[in-house]
Amino acid sequence: MELQLTAMIDIFSMIVIFLILGSVFGASEMVVPEGMEIPRSISKEGAESAPRVTITREFVQISFLSGVYPIQTFQTDPVTVTSEITRLENEIRGYVQRLPAEAKTSGVLLNVIADRETPYENIFNVVKIFRKSGFETLLFVAAGEERNK
């Protein structure tokens, strides 16, 4: 008896189509560190591909710069700006200037990935540096959630 393969191929095709349509290829570069819980949001806007900054309670990681920065680096008041912050601002500014013109058509975007429990003070202190250094639009990355009616 011959194996009936038509039904099997049908199922395989449907699985392939489902997976292709259900995949989020654009956001695949959105790497959320292990153990980090990103906030939940009812926003329906899709994620966009952009450079990203990851903020945890202890450190800050920038996708286009090597190394990890302790969160204390960013906790400066406006009067005492450390040399480390100045250097970081210059590096970020240099990166923004090197971006191709087509990447700036809808503003210079930055994806902000942070744990939902991160204090607002940390978030603000970090994004403030990026805004000062040329990033125009901040995209706060969150996991989608349905709104309760």
Added chain:
Amino acid sequence: MIDDIFAKRPKRHVQDLNIVPILDMFTTIIFFLLLSTGFLEYTKLTVPPSKVSTITDPVVPPPLAPKIILAKTKREELRLFMFWSGENPGEVSETFKPLDERERREAILRISDKFARDFSAKYPKEKSLQVGLGSKLPYQDLISVMDGVRDVMSDLVLISHHEADARAAGTEPDPELPTRASTNKKSTEQGTNG
């Protein structure tokens, strides 16, 4: 001759399609997609560039510059207040004490949505709102506030936690004053707008 005419013709042989490689290919694609894809749906909230406005005509009333601030009170409650300047400055606020994280998210979302809609009904042209939180409040609260106001206020600008803390300390009700202790949710409204 006759034998030639009625001779048995060889059977037409239909060649079977070799579907083994097709199946192999499908299986490979499925494994590739399963391993490479992410099913978690990401969303984002956008904060547009800030603007600097200069007032040159003293007759023109000051800009509305509405702000919404979430802060923690001395009683460990959450207080959400929205205030604005302009010709008729005003303020609305609501204090609440959520029991769990979900309730907290929903309360912030509901109240900020209500404040933004009421404000937008009074000032439909105003689309910019400044958002701030107390320094120790979690990031999730910021996202919840932004979720609440995004439907009617398209331009959101973050303000410093110092300003939020100072404002919360300045407007916080005196803990010695009697309040409605029976309920964990209270609302106050003041302002001269109509």
